[in-house]
Amino acid sequence: MSRKVVRSSKFRHVFGQALKADQCYDDIRISQMTWDSNFCSVNPKFVAMIVDASGGGAFIVLPLSKTGRIDMSLPTVCGHTGPVLDIEFCPHNDNIIASGSEDCSVMIWEIPDGGLISPLKDPVVKLDGHSKRVGILSWHPTAHNVLMSAGCDNVVILWNVVHGEAVVRIDSVHTDLIYSACWNRNGSQILTSCKDKKLRVLDPRKGSVICEKDKPHEGSRPVRAVFVSDGKILTTGFSRMSERQVALWDPKNFGEPLTLQELDTSSGVLLPFFDPDTGIVYLCGKGDSSIRYFEVTDEAPYVHYLSMYSSKESQKGMGYMPKRGLEVNKCEIARFYKLHERKCEPIVMTVPRKSDLFQEDLYPDTIGPEPSVEADDWFSGKNGEPILISLKDGFVATTKNKEFKVIRSLMATTSSSSSNRQSDSADVQTLQALQNEVKELREMIEQLTQQVSELESK
Numbered sequence: 001m002s003r004k005v006v007r008s009s010k011f012r013h014v015f016g017q018a019l020k021a022d023q024c025y026d027d028i029r030i031s032q033m034t035w036d037s038n039f040c041s042v043n044p045k046f047v048a049m050i051v052d053a054s055g056g057g058a059f060i061v062l063p064l065s066k067t068g069r070i071d072m073s074l075p076t077v078c079g080h081t082g083p084v085l086d087i088e089f090c091p092h093n094d095n096i097i098a099s100g101s102e103d104c105s106v107m108i109w110e111i112p113d114g115g116l117i118s119p120l121k122d123p124v125v126k127l128d129g130h131s132k133r134v135g136i137l138s139w140h141p142t143a144h145n146v147l148m149s150a151g152c153d154n155v156v157i158l159w160n161v162v163h164g165e166a167v168v169r170i171d172s173v174h175t176d177l178i179y180s181a182c183w184n185r186n187g188s189q190i191l192t193s194c195k196d197k198k199l200r201v202l203d204p205r206k207g208s209v210i211c212e213k214d215k216p217h218e219g220s221r222p223v224r225a226v227f228v229s230d231g232k233i234l235t236t237g238f239s240r241m242s243e244r245q246v247a248l249w250d251p252k253n254f255g256e257p258l259t260l261q262e263l264d265t266s267s268g269v270l271l272p273f274f275d276p277d278t279g280i281v282y283l284c285g286k287g288d289s290s291i292r293y294f295e296v297t298d299e300a301p302y303v304h305y306l307s308m309y310s311s312k313e314s315q316k317g318m319g320y321m322p323k324r325g326l327e328v329n330k331c332e333i334a335r336f337y338k339l340h341e342r343k344c345e346p347i348v349m350t351v352p353r354k355s356d357l358f359q360e361d362l363y364p365d366t367i368g369p370e371p372s373v374e375a376d377d378w379f380s381g382k383n384g385e386p387i388l389i390s391l392k393d394g395f396v397a398t399t400k401n402k403e404f405k406v407i408r409s410l411m412a413t414t415s416s417s418s419s420n421r422q423s424d425s426a427d428v429q430t431l432q433a434l435q436n437e438v439k440e441l442r443e444m445i446e447q448l449t450q451q452v453s454e455l456e457s458k
Contacts (some may be wrong), residue, residue, distance in 0.1 A: 007304060010361060011280060011295055014333065016309030016349050025049075025062060025344040026069045030316050035135055036179075036222060036269045036286060037086040039317025040344065042337050044325035045094040046111060049317075049344055050084045051076065057084035057101050063115045075116040077109055079123050085135040091322070092139075092371045096124075098147055100134030106149050108161055129157050129166040136178065140187045142386050143378035144371035148190065148204075150178045156192065158204060160375045167379050170207040173200065184227040185276065188383045191233060193223040199235065201251055205379065213254040217245055226272045226281075228296050232258070234281055234303070236270035244270060246283065246294070248302050259301045263292070273320045277366050278333055280306070282349075284318045291336065291347070309347065313340050323366040328391050329356050363391045 031039060031050040039050045048061045057080035062070065082102030090096040095111050107123035130151035140146035145161040154176060158168040176195035183190060189210065190202040197220075199213040217223055217237025225235045233249040239262060247260040263270075268287035274296075275281075281303070283292045291309040296302065319337035326332045334349035351362055365388035372384030 009295055009304070009306075011278060011306055011333075011351065013352050014280070014293065014306060014349055015352070016291060016347050018311060018338075019346045019348065023067050023346060025067060026342070027072070028060060028070050028343060030339050030341060030344075031083065033083050033085065035085045036271075037135060037317070038271065038319060039087075040319030040337050040339055041087045041089045041097065042319040042321050042325070043089045043094045044322070045113075046089070046097075046115070047319060047337055047344065048087050048089065048097055049319075049339060050087060053078060053083075056081050057099075057103070059084050059087050059099060061097065061111050061116060066115065075119040077111075077116070077120045079107055079109075079121045080105065082133070085133060086137045088137045088139060090139050091141060091367075092144055092369055094369070098137050098139065100137045100149055100151075102133040104128070104130045104133060104151070106130075106134055106137065106147070106159070108147075125161055125164045127157075127159050127161075127164060127166070129159075129169070130155060136181050138182055140378070141183050141185065141367065142187050142372045142384040143375055144373070145375045146187075146378055148181060148183070150181045150192070152177060154178060154194075156181060156190070156202075158379075160379065162375060168205060168207055170202065173202065173207065173209060179222045180224045180226075182226055184231065186383055186385050187378070189227075191225050191227055193225045193235070195222075197223075199223070199225055199233070199249075201233075205381065211251050211254060213249065216247060216249065216257075219243075219245075221267075222269045224270060224272055226274050228274050228281065229276060229279055230298075232296075234272055234274065234296065236272055236283060241265075242267070244285070246270070246272075246303060248296065259303050261301075261303060261305075271318060273318075273334075273336075275323070275334060277323060277364050278362070280334070282320075282334065282336070284315060284336070286316070287314050289314045293349070309349070311338075315339060316341060319344075323363075324368065324389065324391065326391075328358060328363055328394060331359055331362060333362060358392050360392075365390050 029052040041048045046061050050059045058076040058078040060076050080101040080103050084099050084101050086100045088098050097109050100106050106127040108125040110124050132152035134149050134151045136150035138148045147159045147161050150156045154174040156170040157166045160167050174194050179193045181192045190204045192200050197215045199216045201210045216235045218240040219238030221238040223237040228234045235247045243265050244263045247257040249257050268285035270283045270285050273282040279296045281294050289311050293306050295304045315338045317339035321335040331351045331353045332348050336347045338345045338347055367386040368389035370387045372387050373382055
């Protein structure tokens with residue numbers, strides 16, 4: 001009688017845990033739009049969420065520390081004239097965020113340190129080029145100020161944000177609605193899934209198709225796709241019987257999947273989040289109340305089920321924290337920001353370890369915030385590998401000067417001159433506060449001198 005051997009993996013016992021109520025963000029009216037994007041973006045400084053807004057589109061940006069009940073009157077980013085469909089923070093500058101909207105525009109915003117103190121209506125840059133609503137945004141992982149947008153006009157545009165211009169326009173490849181678009185690790189390829197039931201790997205600068213797969217999933221519902229390790233592709237979709245599936249493909253041999261697994265019969269689209277450091281892919285279904293996670297390896301069946309985090313309430317969206325924003329001394333390997341109807345709840349994924357020392361096997365060098373190539377050089381044909389950082393002593397920002405120059409150049413090369421208002425009003429408030437303090441100190445000095453003179457006369 002043979003015993004079944006359990007596959008050994010250090011991630012077998014990863015468990016998810018929601019943070020306590022006082023560490024959540026409460027009383028936020030999350031957008032009711034029926035669009036299959038994350039609705040949330042997060043970095044080590046801020047968390048941003050798309051919210052309901054009358055007369056246009058808006059999203060809220062909060063410093064991570066501003067937990068608890070959020071005041072209804074808190075200022076929002078509200079420059080779009082139609083509902084906001086997707087937001088994403090720049091990986092190379094934690095204060096810059098892009099938003100795509102139903103008003104067909106893409107806008108780039110600068111969030112001041114400490115968060116907003118008044119409504120932000122004027123973007124640093126406005127990018128016009130789509131003829132229908134813009135539902136997908138993705139910053140280039142290694143090139144500075146390169147942004148990809150995809151709209152319902154079936155067009156993918158690559159923007160040089162500094163100059164505010166569309167450098168590459170891919171408009172003859174997709175024949176129907178684009179479901180997802182993402183970069184590979186060094187940004188030399190783009191992966192798209194489309195309503196025409198095709199999966200395509202594109203050369204971003206030429207706009208040409210490198211390879212494509214027809215019908216990765218038989219069902220007619222949306223397919224999502226991401227690059228995983230070694231250039232392989234992981235897709236989520238539906239079978240002909242509307243069962244949810246996850247599959248792994250090798251683009252060098254697109255004929256048959258390396259593995260195809262059926263999960264359940266829920267109707268929500270599965271959003272995949274891949275962590276290249278651990279090889280774990282997290283699947284979060286819109287409308288689900290759970291997060292499944294799998295380990296992607298080189299051994300069959302390639303995608304190994306690990307476990308599932310379950311809760312009572314369903315998720316309307318999900319934000320994924322970059323590795324440099326995690327608490328390494330607590331063996332935290334992922335953190336999600338789960339959107340409910342009226343709140344945002346952080347969920348921490350942890351590997352149980354007895355020691356609180358730095359665990360080198362859990363935290364290999366990871367992608368840092370420093371870009372490896374400038375936008376002009378990248379569009380000219382130069383690729384840049386990600387610049388890696390160690391998390392041994394926790395992430396410390398050493399790129400402040402670089403970021404400051406980026407913001408200045410963004411402001412100098414665009415027609416939007418009013419983006420300084422935010423910082424100006426902050427300076428005025430600081431000045432007023434200082435003047436009040438000086439006034440109070442003078443009054444105290446006068447009172448003390450009076451008391452001294454009275455004592456001397458006695």
